[in-house]
Amino acid sequence: MMNNLKLLSIVVCFLGISLFSCSSDDSKVEAELVVAKESLSFGNGAEMQKLAIKSNVDWQMSSSESWCVLSASSGKSGTHQIEVNVTANATNDTRQAVVTIIAGSVKKALIIAQEGNVDNIPADQTGMSSDAKTLAAKMKLGWNLGNTLEVPFTSGGETGWGNEKTTEALIKAVKAAGFNAIRIPCAWDSYIEDPSNYTIKASWLARVKEVVDYCVSNDVYAILNIHWDGGWLETNPTYAKQEVVNKKQAALWTQIAVQFRNYDEHLLFAGTNEVHVENVYTEPTTENNTVQQSYNQTFVDAVRATGGKNAYRNLIVQTYNTNIGYGVKFMKMPTDNVSNRMFVEVHYYDPYDFTLKEEGGLNYWGEPYKQYGAVGSWGQEADLDAAFASVKTNFVDKGYPAILGEFGAIKRATLTGDALTHHLESRAYYVKQVVSTAKKYGVVPFYWDNGPSGNNAMGIFNRATGAVSDQQILNGLVEGSAVNYPF
The missing domain is CATH 2.60.40.10 (Immunoglobulins)
Known part of the structure; x- marks a missing residue:
C-alpha cells in the first residue's frame, strides 16, 4: 500500500498536481x-x-x-x-x-x-591630506539641510517643523543639482538621556550618522554643527553661564567627535552657530565676545583631544553672531595644536529688509531692479563686495579660509503680475551675486534652504521627492558658483 501511495505522489507531481508537497528538497541540493x-x-x-x-x-x-x-x-x-x-x-x-x-x-x-569608548586614540592622518585652504577649493557650492535635524526633540524632532525625514534620494538630488557640500544644522541638547554626564541618546547619534553617511558615501562634503538647539549655548555668551555651558559644550563635542572619529576629510565640524545675547544684535561687549570665543576654544580642544582622524580634521569656528563686521573688529581665532586646519564662519543676510523681513519688507535688490521700486540705501552690490573683501583681508589672507554658512532671501509669493516677476528675478540676481562675490574672495557659500518654497520661504527642493521646486533660485546659485575659488 505504501509503495502504491509513493508511486501515486510521483505521478501527480509529474502532472503538476500537489498531493502532499512537490517542492524541491533542500536536503538533496x-x-x-x-x-x-x-x-x-x-x-x-x-x-x-x-x-x-x-x-x-x-x-x-x-x-x-x-x-x-x-x-x-x-x-x-x-x-x-x-x-x-x-x-x-x-x-x-x-x-x-x-x-x-x-x-x-x-x-x-x-x-x-x-572599538571601546576611548576618548583619545593615536592620531591618524589617513584620508586627511587636505588642509583648510585645499579643502576650501574642493567645495564648489554648499546647501543647508535647514529646519530638519536641528529641530529639538521636544518640538517633534526631525520632522517637527514640517519637513520630511531626510533620505539618501534627497541628498543625491541635491548633488545632481550642482551642490557638492552640505551643512547639517543639528540639535543635541534635547537628545541628552542622562543630564548628569550629558550622554546623548545612541539612537540620535545613529540617526545623525545615517544622514552624514548619505553625504559622504556620495562624495559630498558635510559640515556638522551644534545649531540653535533651544538656545542653551547660542543665547548665553555671559560670564554667569560660561562655566556650565563650556562643560556641556566639551561633553557633547567629545561624544560627537568620538562617534565620527573614523570619517575622512569629507566631514568637517562647526562648533556653534549664531552666538549672541538673546534678542540683542548690536556689537558684543567685552564679556560677550570673550565668552563666545571661549565656546570656540572649548570646541577645538574637545575635538582634538579625541585623536584619530580628528587630530587633523578641518574645524570651523564662528564670529560673534556670525556677523562679518563683528568678526573683523573683534574675532581672535582659537589656538590649535595642528596648523592650517581651521575655517572661520560668517553669515550674510544683508539687507535685512529684503532678505528676511516678512511684513513691510523690500521687494527688490540690486542696481538692475531699482527701476521697479525701492531697493534700500545699503546692502547693495558695492556693500556686498566690501563685506567679503574684508573677510579676505582679515581671515583668508591670514590662513583662515571662510565658510558663508547661511545666506538667502525669502520669496514674497503674495505679489502679483509684473511685481512678482521682477521680485523673483531680483532674488535670483541676489543669490547669484552673493555666491560669485563670496567665491571671488575665497569664501565658500552655503545657501539656506528651510524646506518650503511658498510665501516667505527659501526652499529649492521638494524634501519628499527631491524635485526642484525653485528652478530660478537654483539657476542663480549655480551660475554664481561658476567663479573659481581663486587661491
Missing part, C-alpha cells in the same frame, strides 16, 4: 553559501553596516551577542542585503560578537569587532 566579508569593524558608537549573502538554499543566521542585532534571522535562497546593527559601546574595551550563518550543511562565521 548541494548547499552553496557566499558571505561578502569575513569580518566587520565598527567604531564605539551605534552604527549599521550592510552585509551581502548569497545562497542556493534556505538559510539561518544568529548573533552571539545582544548588542549586535541583525535585520533578518532567516531567508530563502538568493542574494540578500542584511543590516548588521551595533549599539553604542559604553565600555573602554573592544568587544566582539560572532554572527553564524547556516545554509544546509554549510556553516560560516562572521566576526564583528567594535
Whole structure:
C-alpha cells in the first residue's frame, strides 16, 4: 500500500498536481553559501553596516551577542542585503560578537569587532591630506539641510517643523543639482538621556550618522554643527553661564567627535552657530565676545583631544553672531595644536529688509531692479563686495579660509503680475551675486534652504521627492558658483 501511495505522489507531481508537497528538497541540493566579508569593524558608537549573502538554499543566521542585532534571522535562497546593527559601546574595551550563518550543511562565521569608548586614540592622518585652504577649493557650492535635524526633540524632532525625514534620494538630488557640500544644522541638547554626564541618546547619534553617511558615501562634503538647539549655548555668551555651558559644550563635542572619529576629510565640524545675547544684535561687549570665543576654544580642544582622524580634521569656528563686521573688529581665532586646519564662519543676510523681513519688507535688490521700486540705501552690490573683501583681508589672507554658512532671501509669493516677476528675478540676481562675490574672495557659500518654497520661504527642493521646486533660485546659485575659488 505504501509503495502504491509513493508511486501515486510521483505521478501527480509529474502532472503538476500537489498531493502532499512537490517542492524541491533542500536536503538533496548541494548547499552553496557566499558571505561578502569575513569580518566587520565598527567604531564605539551605534552604527549599521550592510552585509551581502548569497545562497542556493534556505538559510539561518544568529548573533552571539545582544548588542549586535541583525535585520533578518532567516531567508530563502538568493542574494540578500542584511543590516548588521551595533549599539553604542559604553565600555573602554573592544568587544566582539560572532554572527553564524547556516545554509544546509554549510556553516560560516562572521566576526564583528567594535572599538571601546576611548576618548583619545593615536592620531591618524589617513584620508586627511587636505588642509583648510585645499579643502576650501574642493567645495564648489554648499546647501543647508535647514529646519530638519536641528529641530529639538521636544518640538517633534526631525520632522517637527514640517519637513520630511531626510533620505539618501534627497541628498543625491541635491548633488545632481550642482551642490557638492552640505551643512547639517543639528540639535543635541534635547537628545541628552542622562543630564548628569550629558550622554546623548545612541539612537540620535545613529540617526545623525545615517544622514552624514548619505553625504559622504556620495562624495559630498558635510559640515556638522551644534545649531540653535533651544538656545542653551547660542543665547548665553555671559560670564554667569560660561562655566556650565563650556562643560556641556566639551561633553557633547567629545561624544560627537568620538562617534565620527573614523570619517575622512569629507566631514568637517562647526562648533556653534549664531552666538549672541538673546534678542540683542548690536556689537558684543567685552564679556560677550570673550565668552563666545571661549565656546570656540572649548570646541577645538574637545575635538582634538579625541585623536584619530580628528587630530587633523578641518574645524570651523564662528564670529560673534556670525556677523562679518563683528568678526573683523573683534574675532581672535582659537589656538590649535595642528596648523592650517581651521575655517572661520560668517553669515550674510544683508539687507535685512529684503532678505528676511516678512511684513513691510523690500521687494527688490540690486542696481538692475531699482527701476521697479525701492531697493534700500545699503546692502547693495558695492556693500556686498566690501563685506567679503574684508573677510579676505582679515581671515583668508591670514590662513583662515571662510565658510558663508547661511545666506538667502525669502520669496514674497503674495505679489502679483509684473511685481512678482521682477521680485523673483531680483532674488535670483541676489543669490547669484552673493555666491560669485563670496567665491571671488575665497569664501565658500552655503545657501539656506528651510524646506518650503511658498510665501516667505527659501526652499529649492521638494524634501519628499527631491524635485526642484525653485528652478530660478537654483539657476542663480549655480551660475554664481561658476567663479573659481581663486587661491
